[in-house]
Amino acid sequence: DIVLTQSPDSLAVSLGERATINCKSSQTVLYSSNNKNYLAWYQQKPGQPPKVLIYWASTRESGVPDRFSGSGSGTDFTLTITGLQAEDVAVYYCQQYYSTPRTFGQGTKVEIK
Amino acid sequence: QVQLQESGPGLVKPSETLSLNCTVSGTSISRDYWSWIRQPPGKGLEWIGYIYYRGTSKHNPSLKSRVTISVDTSKNQFSLRLTSVTAADTAIYYCARERIGYNWFDPWGQGTLVTVSS
Numbered sequence: 433d434i435v436l437t438q439s440p441d442s443l444a445v446s447l448g449e450r451a452t453i454n455c456k457s458s459q460t461v462l463y464s465s466n467n468k469n470y471l472a473w474y475q476q477k478p479g480q481p482p483k484v485l486i487y488w489a490s491t492r493e494s495g496v497p498d499r500f501s502g503s504g505s506g507t508d509f510t511l512t513i514t515g516l517q518a519e520d521v522a523v524y525y526c527q528q529y530y531s532t533p534r535t536f537g538q539g540t541k542v543e544i545k
Numbered sequence: 546q547v548q549l550q551e552s553g554p555g556l557v558k559p560s561e562t563l564s565l566n567c568t569v570s571g572t573s574i575s576r577d578y579w580s581w582i583r584q585p586p587g588k589g590l591e592w593i594g595y596i597y598y599r600g601t602s603k604h605n606p607s608l609k610s611r612v613t614i615s616v617d618t619s620k621n622q623f624s625l626r627l628t629s630v631t632a633a634d635t636a637i638y639y640c641a642r643e644r645i646g647y648n649w650f651d652p653w654g655q656g657t658l659v660t661v662s663s
Contacts, residue, residue: 433606472649481639481653482590493651525590529648533605534580534592 434459434528438537444545451513453540455526460506461489463530470530473502473511476539477522485524486511518544547571549640549654557634557661563627567640567654574598574616578643579623580650581614583636586658591636595643596623630661 435458445451461470469489474482484493486502489509499514513520521544526537553565567579581593594604596614604612613626627634637658641650 470648474650481641481656482650483653484649484651487647487649527590527649529643532603533594533607536590536592539589 433533434461434531434535436526436528436535436537438524438526438540440540441538442541442543444543445513445516446545447518448515449545451516451520451542453511453524453526453542455504455509455511455537457507457509457528459530461528461530462506469505469509470528471502471504471509472527472529473500474525474527475520475522476525482525513542516542516544547642547652549642549652551638551640551654551657553638553657553659555658555660557630557659558663559631559661560629563625563630563634563638563659563661565625565638565640565657565659566622567624568620568622569642570621572642573618574621574623575618577645578648579614579616580641580643581625582639582641582650582653583634584639584656585633585636593625593627593638632661635659635661 437456439454471489473486476482490502523539548570550568557563575598578595580595596602602614611628616623637656639656641653
């Protein structure tokens with residue numbers, strides 16, 4: 433199984449500042465034949481299901497504010513929120529769809545400082 | 546737009562079988578992969594498994610042979626059965642779509658809490 437390890441487990445950021453979440457994979461999720469990273473990022477707010485923010489590691493889902501960005505390749509990935517807003521308070525998960533079983537990171541809780 | 550809705554009992558006794566349905570609207574279930582994912586209260590996400598409309602399925606080996614996922618194309622619905630449940634199976638159960646070639650989970654159902662307790 434591919435193990436995804438997120439860091440940190442939680443972080444508190446001031447409004448308008450940057451939040452950075454890392455996701456490290458135990459194996460590459462880069463598919464060499466198409467040069468795509470099979471990694472997504474989700475946002476989960478209390479009482480709601482997760483919502484996809486980023487797929488292919490760096491492609492923003494339609495309707496997602498451009499303050500959210502994804503980067504990385506192979507085994508190391510980052511989700512960055514540039515200019516944190518109050519509505520961004522949530523738990524964020526990375527997830528690989530390179531192989532089964534599909535796996536998620538343990539989650540990173542983002543709060544306002 | 547595509548919507549998914551879970552349904553089923555909210556309380557199951559230990560050692561019994563958990564059964565849930567997911568009704569899909571806005572698209573035909575005869576395409577794509579259809580997944581079950583669960584989340585114990587206050588914890589992270591665990592993929593249970595998926596099914597393709599032709600019946601091909603995969604499940605998480607961590608659940609051993611307790612999982613069965615089936616599909617009913619006439620009802621545009623797929624189902625989960627989890628046998629021999631324990632308190633550790635208490636969770637919010639979500640259904641979600643995984644599009645072929647675009648294999649992230651989108652959309653998700655709202656989720657249903659299943660509690661295992663006598």
